[in-house]
Amino acid sequence: xxxxxxxxxxxxxxxxxxxxxxxxxxxxxxxxxxxxxxxxxxxxxxxxxxxxxxxxxxxxxxxxxxxxxxxxxxxxxxxxxxxxxxxxxxxxxxxxxxxxxxxxxxxxxxxxx
Amino acid sequence: xxxxxxxxxxxxxxxxxxxxxxxxxxxxxxxxxxxxxxxxxxxxxxxxxxxxxxxxxxxxxxxxxxxxxxxxxxxxxxxxxxxxxxxxxxxxxxxxxxxxxxxxxxxxxxxxx
Numbered sequence: 017x018x019x020x021x022x023x024x025x026x027x028x029x030x031x032x033x034x035x036x037x038x039x040x041x042x043x044x045x046x047x048x049x050x051x052x053x054x055x056x057x058x059x060x061x062x063x064x065x066x067x068x069x070x071x072x073x074x075x076x077x078x079x080x081x082x083x084x085x086x087x088x089x090x091x092x093x094x095x096x097x098x099x100x101x102x103x104x105x106x107x108x109x110x111x112x113x114x115x116x117x118x119x120x121x122x123x124x125x126x127x128x129x
Numbered sequence: 130x131x132x133x134x135x136x137x138x139x140x141x142x143x144x145x146x147x148x149x150x151x152x153x154x155x156x157x158x159x160x161x162x163x164x165x166x167x168x169x170x171x172x173x174x175x176x177x178x179x180x181x182x183x184x185x186x187x188x189x190x191x192x193x194x195x196x197x198x199x200x201x202x203x204x205x206x207x208x209x210x211x212x213x214x215x216x217x218x219x220x221x222x223x224x225x226x227x228x229x230x231x232x233x234x235x236x237x238x239x240x241x242x
Binding site for chain 2: 020047049057058059061064066071072107109113114115117118120121122123
């Protein structure tokens, strides 16, 4: 298996623009997690899905953030409008069963100018 | 809110030295995972400990879960430059319906050659 795939790897955009991050989980995994990592706050869970259904989005910072999982092999995290404080590395992870080993993608480094 | 406190936050030592990093909480966890993250990559699972007092060894790395399942330690013997990275502990919570794990902020380890 290719592992968790994320795109793009790097994104530089201007404040106010819409940003869409993409994730393909490992085939057969039933959980998908979106995290944000910064030096100050560490690795923060934003939202997670079980069998394509959002279970907990309490970590989503505000209404500017939204996530979807239209099928078992694809998820998106959208920020609209983006702000400089959204600059971070965004990780997608998947697992087989909840609470088990999570397999992380390589991350998307987002810079909002 | 269940928090995992990791210490030290940063550690820089010479190759060949021994070190221990800690992961502490006031909450009980059903299991505890240790991940290592290298620059530009996502975290990768090293080990999972489940039973209070459990000790697991992975080559020069020794992981211990506290008897009360509130804390854990990672000891590295004869550190090597390849051990450099961010070490994250993550706890699974017992007796709840959440399937997520909670990450600490990590210990950033740098081994000097």
